[in-house]
Amino acid sequence: MKRLGLDVGSTTLKCALLDEQDQLVFSCYQRHYSKIAGTMTEMLTAIDKEFPGETVAVTLSGSAGMGLADALDVPFVQEVYAERLAVKALQPRTDAVIELGGEDAKILFLRGGFEMRMNGTCAGGTGAFIDQMASLMRVTPDEVNDLAARHEKVYTIASRCGVFAKSDIQPLLNQGARKEDISAGIFYAVVNQTIGGLAQGRQIGGNVLYLGGPLTFFSELRRSFDEVLGVKGVCPENSLYYVAIGAACAGVGREETPLSFAARLGALPLVGQYQSARPLFRSGEEYKAFLERHERASLGTRELTAPRGKMYLGVDAGSTTVKAVLCDEAGNIFRPYYAGNNGNPVPLIKSYLEGIYRDFPDIEIVSSAATGYGEEIIKNAFGLDMGVVETIAHYTAAKYFKEDVDFILDIGGQDIKCFQIRGGAIDNLYLNEACSSGCGSFLQTFAGALGYDAASFARLGRFAAHPVDLGSRCTVFMNSAVKQAQKDGASVEDIAAGLSISVVKNALYKVIRCADPESLGKNIIVQGGTFLNDCVLRAFEQEIGRDVIRPKYAPLMGAYGAALYAAAHAGNAKGKLVTARELAAFTHHVKAVTCNGCGNHCSLTVNTFSGGRRFIAGNRCDRPLHLADESKHYDLYEYKLELLGRYCKNRIDPKKKTVGLPLGLNFYELLPFWHAFFDTLGFNVIVSPTSDRQTYLDGQYTIPSDTACYPAKLMHGHIEALLREKPDAIFYPGMTYNVDEKKGQNHFNCPVVAYYPQVLKGNVRALEDTIFICDFVSPARRSFFEKRMREILGQYFPPFTKREIRRAARAAYAAYAAYFADLRKKAAEYRALAQKEGRPVIVLAGRPYHADPEINHGIHTLICKLGAVVLTEDSVSHLVRPFRVNVRDQWTYHARLYAAAKYVANAPKEAKMSLVQLVSFGCGVDAVTTDEVRSIIERTGGIYTQIKIDEISNIGAVNIRLRSLFAALKDRNTR
């Protein structure tokens, strides 16, 4: 009897037919576009054609096969397990298997303690990820491979989640980076994700087997794995079918013909078992009335047909699209233009301008403004007069349609901008930074996955009777939810409608985080391309229980706003816009280089345009721009690093024993303390170097939890760095309690800061060969601290006398106090200078370890560049008397956040003081602090700004955020 293994994956269906001698006699691989039953029936029919009338024993496997197997009453073999069976039979000498699938990633360790690892709730770094990135670049996945083969350099792309990677890639594309180099970066991101997320401390080596679609199809991906792992892996014959073969091997199911199995499959009831929401439109009339209402709402603007005289140009180079428009002084629109940017907006704007010059030689473009992600490149390429931050552009346009607008929501391809207007100024501003789940690209991705283009997908859901209720969740998780809904019998229409509802819910509850949709505002304007989708618009109105206005030119609003802005500020225009003749000779060259100006090693793209105009992107500071004007900046983050640097001299006296301290997490504050302590005790003290990307990569292989915060993950690299120096001991104590500043109800550290030494001890094998002092101690009570330290050190070194310890402790506490005194004195100095020079002050509030340049990605420098003085939370927190907050105030670092917020909230208006909170992704405690800090700031009418940071290094979104804040502040001050 032949045995048939069917591997029902998340995106593909594979089958393998084994004959009585275990030989593979038939195999097939096909994308199923979620039409699992149909695709499977095709395969079964093909098998029957090949082997007419023969019976087979069917076994199912694969992530989407479980429920199906139950329903059809055939055996199911877990897919990783099936794969292992096949590897044992076909490649018995294998040490480790790496298999990537549509949404799954797996590593199997076959030697030295068998282990299987698969991705949990995170689907980053899989085939779906590569597909998503490919569609972002407008190439096929195969082309990604070809492109990567020709790379000159590799961009660093966040590997943790497709959403982050996207926000890395999009700006690179907009800035004109070479697709070759990005493609290589994508593959390396997959490699890093697989190793970081799955290997979890186990080294991959020996005979490595590559299986699954992506590793079979993409030679460059295999090469990237080879390179990073330092192995020569093999992609065997039938590498796509290992799971299916394994399932077939295990087969003990009943015999039946493929056709009878197909018949049973076809007979499965597809009843709606899923949760459903109310339909978007109940009838055609309802839909018609809806359309008419929106038609009426955007009266007022007129599209000109024969323009003449003075015109104003606005260009909005968005994340996935480019928009441009001209308007006259009255705000009448001319030549609206909207197109996908294919990763490079420059040629599109070029031809737009060419068209205008050609068709309407009479008009005079008096003033021009650019906005959006690509603002800088467009401005530089074509000599536009001004740049305007996109939030302001959108407000300018919205105001034109409704003067008393109080809430604007713009959902574009990849970003959500949303802000409240209070008293004519931008008040609350929300941008999606770490999450694109509420955006148009979310819908586009699913439309593509289900085999539709965005426009027809948008029409599908209108009259769906039972839209799937998919809730609000991350794009990556949504894949499995959609899969499940399909399995439960949801039609494509129901899914399309459900996804539209999800986009809205994501935007409302994940990005804006509004508790009560009714509180958003009364006069709401929605715009952005995504709202052209009637389903999304309708879902939004249903969700907030209020009618909103969608201007006719919804996707154009950024460009229109820019044009209006250009008109309003025409006085500042310098008239440098390229002329028709210059345009004819226009050229654009792109080069990728790495800046070696400082430790950040930014990946720069240098764009050169005709006429010698140059635009450099990717830089975090002004160094690569070689600006002579190094204007004065007052940056306490920089000063803090400088202060700490004094303890990082690493002088070695060969007669003394050496103790190593890792420069991360709480050492960013306690370094002076511990340094003085050990120095006074007579040790050489060496400190690990300041983190950079390599620090992370060096330690990545021992990180056990891929969802821990980036600052914690970096500790692994710091330990590696110390181990290389071979000190006599590494000191990293466990600290449940932090210093007690008597601010809150307790003085805890967060669990990660408190106990990370235990993670290192349990996961970094090399620490077993050295003295790793990770005992528990607290500096909160000095007398006990001395006793405890004597006890701890006595376990590892000849005992110290009480007097020696006391002396060391005295030095430690003194150094700690001196460090803070110095920092706070400098802060006072900066505050005074700010006042004198009339500069705004930003308290960049985070944790001590946010001073780490690899963690803060140079955000403090950005703020300085915008002309503000930057202070740290711990340099002002002592200026506020203890007070009660609405949450349990029990962590030392977090109590400082509340105190700093209070300080900023109470500052006089002349001090121009604001707070920006830095939040590390995965910081659970900040789920508590952010809302509280916000409420403290807003109580006195301040603007709260939060910036989420992770291993991503792109700061484009952060820049928008900061510029909007500054624009809003400026606006407030001028009123």
Add this chain to the structure above:
Amino acid sequence: MVDFTQKMKKEYTILAPDIFPTHMRLLREIFVARGYKLEILRYEGKDVIDTGLKYVHNDMCYPAICTLGQQLYALTCGDYDPRKCALIQFQTGGGCRASNYVMLLRKALKNMGMEYVPVIALSFTGIEHYSGFHITLPMVLSAVRALVYGDMLLCLKNQTRPYEINRGDTEKVVAKWVDRLRWQLYKNRGLSRGAMRKNLDEMVKDFHDIPREKRDLKKVGIVGEIYVKYSPFGNNGLEKFLETQDCEYMVPGVLGFFQYCFSNMETDHRYYGTPKTHQLAGKIAESVASDWEKEILRALAPYPEFVAPAPISEVKRLAERVIDRGVKMGEGWLLPGEAAEMIEKGYTNIISAQPFGCLPNHIVAKGTIRRLRELYPKANIFPVDYDAGASRVNQENRIKLMLAIADEEAKTAEREAVKV
């Protein structure tokens, strides 16, 4: 903060989330016996989660979304009059963000315009005081006994149900005992040592008398964050799923968590020099709990077919090989300690249930797996994440993988046994 007054005690219904399904039913009677109207909320499903997501920060841990969601849902679904309700939450005061549940609840109520609803923080240390709600020493002592009963019931149920010949026998015995114990607790009975012994002895005998047969089942141990470990709502019906997969599963008792908390007071004294009184209080509390723990062991002793839970002293010893006992936030050292205990008892397949992104679990769950495997090469440990966004399919698929390996291990062991 809204006080819970004497008057409210008579008129208001106190709504509690369902944390430990069996235990809570027993604990409830202690309050009812003293004139409180306490209800354990049984709401489940998407609406509850959505309510949680709507009013609690989305990045807050899943147990917060579930338990706060249940309470807020109760106030909004129309079943209760919000003007006649109070909410209650545990507050441990530990370094984990879970210590903020009470505050988050109050915040959410404020956003909902229901700030008049009193929220009671239930804690050991009496962080807050209310004029109409008092935890008295007799209540605490009754609660300890209720936990002992609850643990014993679960321990026996988990070891009987998979092997019962007549389906449903075990559930019947469980139901009988839950009813009997509720009645006793309500009447303030069954609390003396003699009465406890009698109850425990009879309970073991009842389970022992259920007709059973030997079956070859995979032995699974469930450890994890305290809420998703016990609550079927939190863990997508993990136990129900395992029941369909030819497993016998073991879940450690609730009492252990409290013993763990008490013994940390001792460690704090050693590590941080907290006052002697603090240490003493912890010691006394621990010894009271351990005293009752002994009663469980005593009652089980005559029946070797039932695997008895390890005393906390043993769990501590096992935990120390994996992680320092200074780790005391969340489940702290208890989690790897219980994992080790179960592996040693033959429950080598460990599901470590945790909320997605749970901070202490980075340390005590995922952070200890490598070390546990080093100590117990046969251990088959799988962390499973629970979250509003995580799909059941993925969770179950993961567990299936664990079980496939368990099957294979069992077969290998069999083959080796034959060779010998």
